[in-house]
Amino acid sequence: MKTTTIYVCQGCGYHSPKWLGKCPDCGAWNSFTEEVRGREKGGRLAPAAGVKAVPLCEVAGETEERLSCGISEFDRVLGGGLVAGSLVLIGGDPGIGKSTILLQVMNHLAESAGPALYVSGEESARQTRLRAERLDIRAPKLLVLAETSLETILGQIAELSPRAVVIDSIQTMFTAGLESAPGSVSQVRECAGKLMVAAKRSGIPTFIVGHVTKDGALAGPRVLEHMVDTVLYFEGDQGHAFRILRAVKNRFGSTNEIGVFEMKEGGLREVANPSALFLSERPVGVSGSAVVTTIEGSRPLLVELQALVTPSSLGVPRRTTLGVDHNRLALLVAVLDKKVGLHLSGSDIFLNAAGGARLNEPAADLGMVTALASSHLDKVIDPQTVIIGEVGLAGEVRAITQPETRVREAAKLGFTRAVIPAGSLTQVSPLAGMEVIGVRSVEEALERLL
Template sequence: MKQKTVFACQKCGCQSPKWLGKCPDCGAWNSMAEEAAAKPAHSLPAGGTSRPVPICDVPSQSETRISCGIVELDRVLGGGIVPGSLVLIGGDPGIGKSTLLLQAMNNLAAGGGQVLYVSGEESASQTRLRGERLGVSHQGLLVLAENSLEAIIAHAAALKPQALVIDSIQTVWTSSLESAPGSVSQVRESAGKLMLLAKGHNIPAFLVGHVTKDGAIAGPRVLEHMVDTVLYFEGDGSHPFRILRAVKNRFGSTNEIGVFEMKQEGLCCVDNPSELFLAERPLGVAGSVVTTSLEGSRPLLVELQALVSQSSYGVPRRTTIGVDHNRLALLVAVLEKKVGLHLAGQDIFLNAAGGVRLNEPAADLAMIMAVASSHLDKVIAPQTVVLGEVGLAGEVRAVTQPEQRIAEAEKLGFRTAILPAGNLKRLKKGKMKLVGVSSVEEAMNHVLE
């Protein structure tokens, strides 16, 4: 008897009886792959014995956390590893996902107990070679080169390790499905059974996920909904810095970031990332300005560099690295309309130095000052930090937590801060000179005088 097959989208999991060039659900092109159809269950499983109770009568449990010995990873996880949690880590190839987990598991093993590192892409000898380079050699770190989900679950249930790592979830397959490893059904089924293992035995599990060319984790979107925490590694291969960011965390804040530096001995924590990002900042150059970005509870000082030059094309270019392209177009329009700068025939390039990504609007005023400084060829004082949100009317709006931002700038030797007038009313006077501005034109008069 011929096996019945269906075509499933490798992005969202939508199924179709025939092949389609474009997924009707998520709109992805050439994402339909043929898979074996799942056999229908003959009977539904029996219902549970739980009953609804008032939330005030639910017994509370104290949240115990385990430190992995890496300060930046503990910070992103919300203070440490929660037993029974399922953590998904994604990032570009070679960014450092396996390196970070191997170092963290070695620290856990050194603290007592056993940890299980399952390598589905490398052999045990290859993992040993990487461990020797990183200085990872504790007896409690057990390495298993296996792709079968049933074998992995059997070993984990027998060992009951302190933590479990699956590297990677796309290489694991279960014999209950006939589809190829990495397919939507295999990834979804494998993640579901690993979640039951983690919750049932109170074992924290880390899943390494591949990413697509768009930067999203490959496989069905339901994979991110099933896990407790989703972490993304950000960084450029040409820069030694790596940023670990949480986009979902059921046990902590999603605003925290961890900063690492890739060295020969592996990933090292960066205690003062602001000083590191400003280490190679050029002084006395037009188009360079320093701003503050608040990532969770940590303020970062970042250098913004702008280059404005005469365009040789019919349509001028607007190129950004580390900041939103649409945000730059909006701010350039404010400069033209409210200040009177003629930028219609100019190419504008804006870069956040060090491979940092700025997502908050507090960097708006600094972006405007960098573009204006490069266009007018006027140097901004090197000991000046600029922060503030800019509206379409050219007004400068207040930002959140200005005290922490100013304190970080003062710690690194900055003497003047250009900030919104709305924040100046609530700040106490210190060693730094605080200049409150209410419009972009007023800020330009102070910064580019």
């Protein structure tokens, strides 16, 4: 066997025949490590026998059966359950609950569908047992394997034929075909590739746990996210009990769905009504607080927006946001200044989506503007009012999608008034106990609300 020495960037996987101080692809410094690779002479792959292309219309179009994970919020994010042979990558900060939720999922699958295999490369079998006892997990068909050798793991999968497999984590796995250390770009890519082939051939759905970098991105080569069928991110602050599971890639479902969980002593518990959870500690009679409705996938969520506007003693006033786009805040402050006459350029502004929620859609614009004006003028918004609408640069309030779904969700939680764009009024049916007000501009909305 002929061996060659190459240098691989651990940030992006760029290859170089010599060591470089700075990666020319991703710009990372001191990220190259030496790897020795072997290549057998005459190692060209022979064409597979009996493989040929077929017309797409002749491919069987059977409906794919899905395997329920036993947790409805988890099934929602996956698109309705696990698809046979799918490869699911789940990432998140350390301690956020990745291993906990997967252990709970595997426990249900072991009880309802058959044997399930949990492979731990970070904990011993005894440590996994202690964690399972804390979560009250006792399924007799839940199998645990403390191993990091990929060849051994694949052998166990072939021997046991489990209904589902968890690899925790991909950064601890290694294959004997490469001499590089576990967690390196080459090892992660090669191990993920072999697991993908095994999942597709056997039809066994496989979960892969991935570490994240300090920037919040999944560690390892970018190709890892392209190889898998689904990429899930666990989000949340360890200081809060709430966790949000979000799909950023899904070949078998929507990428807009989220699942909301609450961390308790016995593990993660799904939250059936996230809106009530986000509003549970909302202060009453305080300026700068507004409630908006956002759509996450097919689910409407009510979220409280909190704004604090104070005179600044700095030459450049501070602009701080949590859960809200910083550039969107700058745009809305400019609209308030130019179109309404509220001069906030000399004030420090802090804007927060309470409960760790993240607002990305423009339908929350009117709620942000109202919260800012409320804090600046020190006037309280009616606590039974929900505010929805997109704000344009001319100060107009633009129509939004699914207005009736948003208003109905607010009515379920006891809100009695909704301020929405005038262009969306015709799409909302009359609701008992709910007053729906249409506005055409930011100035008109502030006159109604403040």
